[in-house]
Amino acid sequence: MKYTISVLVENHAGVLSKVSGLFSRRGFNIDSLAVGITEDPSVSRMTIVVDGDEYIVEQLEKQLNKLIPVIKVKTLAPSEKIARTLSLIKVSAGTGKREDIMRISELMGARIVDVTRSTLTLEFSDTTDRTETLETLLRPYGIKEIVRTGIIALEKGPNCTRLSKRPH
Amino acid sequence: MMTGALAMVKCLEKEGVRVAFGYPGAAICPFYDALIDSSIHHILVRTEQNAAHAASGYARISGIPGVCIATSGPGATNLLTGIASAYMDSIPMVVITGQVRSDLLGRDVFQEADITGAAEPFTKHSYLVKNASDIPRIFKEAFHIASTGRPGPVLIDVPIDMQKTSIPAFDYSTPVNIIGYKPRSQGHSLQIKKVIEALKESKRPVLCAGGGVFSANALKELRVFVDRCGIPVICTMMGIGSLPTEHPLNMGMLGSHGCVPANKAIRDADLVILAGARVGDRAVASPGQVAERAVVIHIDIDPAEIGKNMPAHIPIVGDLRLVLSELAENCDWKAPQDWVQQVTNRKMRYAQVQVQPIKGFIEPKSFMRTLSERMQPNAIICADVGQNQIWSANNWIVRDGRFLTSGGMGTMGYSIPCAVGAKHASPSLQVCAVCGDGSFQMSMMELGTICQEKIGVKIVIMRNTCLGMVRELQDNHFGCRHSAICLDGSPDFVSIAKAYGIAARSISSNQEAESAIDEMLENDLPYLLVCNVSPDYPSR
Numbered sequence: 081m082k083y084t085i086s087v088l089v090e091n092h093a094g095v096l097s098k099v100s101g102l103f104s105r106r107g108f109n110i111d112s113l114a115v116g117i118t119e120d121p122s123v124s125r126m127t128i129v130v131d132g133d134e135y136i137v138e139q140l141e142k143q144l145n146k147l148i149p150v151i152k153v154k155t156l157a158p159s160e161k162i163a164r165t166l167s168l169i170k171v172s173a174g175t176g177k178r179e180d181i182m183r184i185s186e187l188m189g190a191r192i193v194d195v196t197r198s199t200l201t202l203e204f205s206d207t208t209d210r211t212e213t214l215e216t217l218l219r220p221y222g223i224k225e226i227v228r229t230g231i232i233a234l235e236k237g238p239n240c241t242r243l244s245k246r247p248h
Numbered sequence: 249m250m251t252g253a254l255a256m257v258k259c260l261e262k263e264g265v266r267v268a269f270g271y272p273g274a275a276i277c278p279f280y281d282a283l284i285d286s287s288i289h290h291i292l293v294r295t296e297q298n299a300a301h302a303a304s305g306y307a308r309i310s311g312i313p314g315v316c317i318a319t320s321g322p323g324a325t326n327l328l329t330g331i332a333s334a335y336m337d338s339i340p341m342v343v344i345t346g347q348v349r350s351d352l353l354g355r356d357v358f359q360e361a362d363i364t365g366a367a368e369p370f371t372k373h374s375y376l377v378k379n380a381s382d383i384p385r386i387f388k389e390a391f392h393i394a395s396t397g398r399p400g401p402v403l404i405d406v407p408i409d410m411q412k413t414s415i416p417a418f419d420y421s422t423p424v425n426i427i428g429y430k431p432r433s434q435g436h437s438l439q440i441k442k443v444i445e446a447l448k449e450s451k452r453p454v455l456c457a458g459g460g461v462f463s464a465n466a467l468k469e470l471r472v473f474v475d476r477c478g479i480p481v482i483c484t485m486m487g488i489g490s491l492p493t494e495h496p497l498n499m500g501m502l503g504s505h506g507c508v509p510a511n512k513a514i515r516d517a518d519l520v521i522l523a524g525a526r527v528g529d530r531a532v533a534s535p536g537q538v539a540e541r542a543v544v545i546h547i548d549i550d551p552a553e554i555g556k557n558m559p560a561h562i563p564i565v566g567d568l569r570l571v572l573s574e575l576a577e578n579c580d581w582k583a584p585q586d587w588v589q590q591v592t593n594r595k596m597r598y599a600q601v602q603v604q605p606i607k608g609f610i611e612p613k614s615f616m617r618t619l620s621e622r623m624q625p626n627a628i629i630c631a632d633v634g635q636n637q638i639w640s641a642n643n644w645i646v647r648d649g650r651f652l653t654s655g656g657m658g659t660m661g662y663s664i665p666c667a668v669g670a671k672h673a674s675p676s677l678q679v680c681a682v683c684g685d686g687s688f689q690m691s692m693m694e695l696g697t698i699c700q701e702k703i704g705v706k707i708v709i710m711r712n713t714c715l716g717m718v719r720e721l722q723d724n725h726f727g728c729r730h731s732a733i734c735l736d737g738s739p740d741f742v743s744i745a746k747a748y749g750i751a752a753r754s755i756s757s758n759q760e761a762e763s764a765i766d767e768m769l770e771n772d773l774p775y776l777l778v779c780n781v782s783p784d785y786p787s788r
Contacts, residue, residue, distance in 0.1 A: 090428060094364070094376075101368050135555075142552035148373040148393060151428040 082111060083137045084156045084163060084233045086241050087126040090149040091117055098147050099126065108132065108140055112165075114230030123151065125241075127163075127232045154241045156233055163233035166205045168193070169215070172222035173200040181221055188214045199224060252380035253278035253411040255418055256344070257286045259387035262420045265315050267291060267306060267672045269299040269665075273319020275359060276346030278411035291672065291701060294693035296323050298665035300330020300401075301691075304339045305630065305669025308652055309677075311465060313340040313394040313402075314669060320346045321359030324405075325366065329659060331401045332370035336656025337486060338463050340399035342390050343371075350378060350407040364405050372400030380413040384420050392424040397431030398550040399463050431549065435566030435574060442562050443521070444579050446543050447477070450519035452587045455479050456502065456531075459486030459655065460524015460548060464568035470523065473576040478583040479521070480591045482510040484531045485637075486655040487524070489646035497588070499595055503531040505638045505787060509595040514538060516590075522546045524568045527557040528656065535559075547571050608756055610779040612636075612710055615761050616643035616682075619708065622765045624678050628652060628670050632663035632683035635716040638787040640682050649677070661690030667705045668697055678769065680706040685735055686715045695748045695774075704772035709741055711754075712781040720787060745776035752776040 089095045096115060103110050111129040118125045130140060137155055144153045156163075169190075173181050174197075181200050185192055188210070194201035204214055208231065215223065235241065250258070256279050260268065269291045272280045283290055293299045296318040303314025314334075318327050324345040334341045347353070348360045364374040373393050375386045383406075390402040447453060461470055470490055474481055474497055481491050482502045491498045502510040514520060514532070520542045527535050535558035538544065546553070546560035547568055554563040564571055605611050616639050620629070625647035631640035637653055644651060652670060654662040663681035671679040683691075688709045698705050715733040722730050745752035751773065755764045761779075768775040 097365070098368065105369050139552065139556060142556075146550070146552055148426060148429050 081131070081133065083130050083132060084158075084161060084231065085128045085130065085137070085140065085144075086154045086156055086233060087128060087144060087150060088118070088152040088241060089124050089126060090151065091122050091124045092149055095124070095149045098149065099144070102143055102147065106139070106143055108136060112230030114232045116232075127230065129231050152241055156235055160236050161233045162236055163207060163231050164205055165208055165211055165231050166203070166229045167211050167214075168227045169202045169204065169218060169223060170225040171200050171202065171218050172198060172224055174198055177221050181218065184214070184217050188217070190214060249414045249416065250418055251278065251282065251411065252377070252383050252406070252413050252415060253282040255380070255383045255415055256387065256406065256411065257282045257288065258418055259384055259420065260288055260315060261286060263387070263391045264312065268315040268317060269293055269302040269306070269669065270317030271296045271299055271319070271323060273323045273346060273359070275320035275348055275408045276317060276323070276344075276406075276411075278408060279317070279344070279346065279406070291668070291697060293665065293668075294696050296326035297330045297661070298668075298691060298694055298697070300327050300334060300341070300343065301659070301662050301665035302669035302672075303341050304330065304334045304337070305652060305666035306673045307340050307669070308462070309628065309650065309670045309673035313342045313391055315342050315344065317344045318346070319359065320348055320363070321361045323359075324363035325361050328367060328370065331367055331403065333654050333657040333659040333662060334401045335370040335372070337459060337654065338399050339401065340394040341401040342394050343367075343401055343403045345403065345405050346411070347376070347405045347407040349409045351409070353407065364403060367403050370401070371403045374403040374405065376405045377407065377410045380410045381415045383410070383415065384418060385422065388420060388422075389424050389426060393426070393429060397429075432565055433549070433567040433570060435547070435564045435571035437574075439562060439564045440571065440574050440578065443545050443564070443575060444581065446519060446545065446562060447579065447581050450543065451584055452517050453479050453519040453521070453583055454513045454517040454591075455481045455521040455523055456484065456514065456525050457481055457487040457490040457523050458484045458525025460568050461487055461490035464524060464549065466524070466569035466572055469569050469572035469576065473572045473579075476576050477579060477581060478588055480513055480583065480588060482513050484525045484528070484655070485641055485653060488641055488651040489649070492647050493645045494647070496592065499591055501641055504533060505530070505641065507598065507642055509591065509598050512594060513591050517542045519543045520545065522548070522558070522560075523572065524548060526553045529557075532558065605758055606782050606785070608780075609782040609785070610710075610756060610761065611758055612639040612779070612781050612785060613643045614758055615779060616640055617645060618758070618761050619680070619765055620645040622762065623680065623769065625649065627678040627680065628667070628674070630663040630667040630670060630679065630681045632681070632687035633658045633660045634684045634687060635712070635720065635785075635787045636682050636684045636687070636710040639710065642788070660687040663687065664691040664694045664705070664707060667707075668694060668701070668703065671703045671705050672701075675703070678706070679704075680708060682708045682710065684716060685709055685711040685713060685738055685741070688741065689735075689738065692744065695745065695750060698774045699748050699750065703774065705774050706768050707774070707776045709776070709778045710781050711741065711778050712783045712785065713738070714783045716783060716785075717787065719783065741776065741778050750774045750776055752778070754778040754780065756780040
């Protein structure tokens with residue numbers, strides 16, 4: 081089963097390598113990892129998707145918490161999170177194909193961010209499932225290149241993964 | 249104004265460091281220069297790995313982080329085994345390494361090694377100093393992290409230009425505040441209540457004491473709890489000595505190399521309290537089975553240890569000293585007498601097994617007993633790794649002293665540098681390293697350190713002319729096909745010792761043992777005793 085874990089870390093050089101080193105060392109399988117700064121520039125948030133079971137996720141949470149630059153770890157329950165991935169998809173779009181691709185793009189809610197005589201580049205931000213649907217729809221036209229970010233996720237509702245370890 | 253190097257030395261002084269173990273080199277020269285004017289006593293080891301082992305021995309006896317120092321590149325990489333050994337056994341340690349100039353980092357210059365990267369899996373935390381004015385904060389944090397929570401080694405890598413740079417002010421008064429590091433110490437009171445309830449329902453309870461008893465300095469609290477409740481105790485190798493060997497409720501060491509009464513106690517138990525023990529594979533081969541039969545109560549300061557190797561029914565995260573004293577205060581329960589009688593009877597039965605002397609050789613088990621009886625009650629024994637370790641673990645009688653060994657990593661060559669460190673932490677105590685002829689040759693260069701420092705470390709070599717533990721494995725699991733275990737070519741150890749000016753003697757029978765041991769212990773000078781043991785003599 082896939083688990084999404086939200087991790088707040090100190091925004092220092094070397095933290096990413098500590099986290100990724102932990103994963104390989106303890107034999108955890110990362111599906112995706114995304115990192116960026118938060119509302120507090122001294123803190124970054126990592127969203128990590130791992131494949132495993134309850135034991136693995138519990139161990140992972142505990143081992144992550146042991147890393148000194150890790151401030152907070154929270155596993156987001158599937159029903160209680162909003163998760164998105166951002167994709168850029170370059171599709172060949174010669175004469176006769178462009179119209180179709182533009183229609184698919186509109187239907188799926190993607191944006192066209194680059195146009196050439198032979199290609200269209202789509203920007204799409206949505207769930208993994210819908211991203212896969214878009215890919216399936218575009219494949220017959222010839223996908224030339226895809227880049228996807230790791231999944232980023234937040235809890236639904238007013239709850240926040242806060243810096244509780246920080247003293248007031 | 250002072251240099252970064254001087255600030256480093258000042259930090260160590262502020263932390264109360266009296267002794268440091270190390271080996272200099274180009275990239276750490278500014279620090280060594282500043283060290284000349286310090287009261288800190290520097291011990292020059294003969295290879296960097298032993299600086300880390302000595303710092304480990306020092307930390308285990310003094311209770312404060314051991315400090316070891318090496319230069320960049322090979323100096324730093326030589327420390328790795330020592331750092332990893334300390335990490336596995338949760339020993340507080342601050343490791344200082346020199347590094348090449350910060351503007352040259354990553355260019356593969358002479359003696360450059362990414363030591364923070366290499367040591368990452370074996371350190372509790374590490375720092376690469378990028379700004380000399382951070383030195384006081386980093387050192388203060390390093391000592392704090394190394395010694396609090398679950399102790400462990402912390403590495404500080406200091407580029408040579410950071411040591412030379414002047415820093416505007418030295419302020420060591422700012423309290424440590426690391427937002428991601430707030431170890432919990434008090435056990436949850438609700439969990440403690442649950443333990444007491446579970447104890448009341450148990451018919452066959454047992455307490456398994458691990459190295460955490462020492463890390464938490466909880467010997468007294470353990471003793472009070474055990475005496476009050478009368479609960480039988482078994483020890484992991486790291487937990488040996490947490491209760492005196494001859495305490496009526498001490499059933500001995502468990503595990504694949506442990507003793508029958510201890511292993512049967514945990515097998516028959518319906519309740520197991522794991523006290524600062526991480527249930528390593530050599531201690532409990534099938535932890536799942538134990539948890540099926542018994543209610544498992546796991547007390548550990550490190551939440552990640554709970555449920556890692558053995559499922560726990562009642563987890564308690566906290567400082568063992570606090571948890572045990574709270575348990576003792578709130579518990580008016582007594583372990584069922586029939587169960588205590590059952591395990592005690594078994595202990596007596598196995599204790600009666602007599603070992604046969606072997607002609608022309610020392611019988612190691614009775615030798616260990618004799619050695620421990622003739623040494624002072626508070627003596628420290630540092631057991632190496634291999635058969636000598638098992639003979640020591642199962643037969644050394646700990647009274648008021650300590651049993652030190654490399655439990656988690658099983659690092660050969662640990663005992664002698666560990667003894668050097670332990671003796672520096674407590675110079676008035678008798679300290680004895682017990683090693684094999686294999687492990688001795690991994691650290692025999694430290695005889696130089698011992699002579700230079702004129703410290704009375706006693707060394708016993710259980711010489712069986714082969715790598716006995718591996719040979720035993722090959723006998724038992726590889727059809728007696730012996731591969732690469734013969735130590736032919738070893739020197740005459742007595743002559744080696746004498747070349748260093750160390751008194752030495754070789755014995756081949758237990759009759760000679762008493763007089764040889766007394767000769768070894770008659771003064772506080774170094775001594776090397778070679779005990780010739782049959783290569784066929786098993787670990788257990």
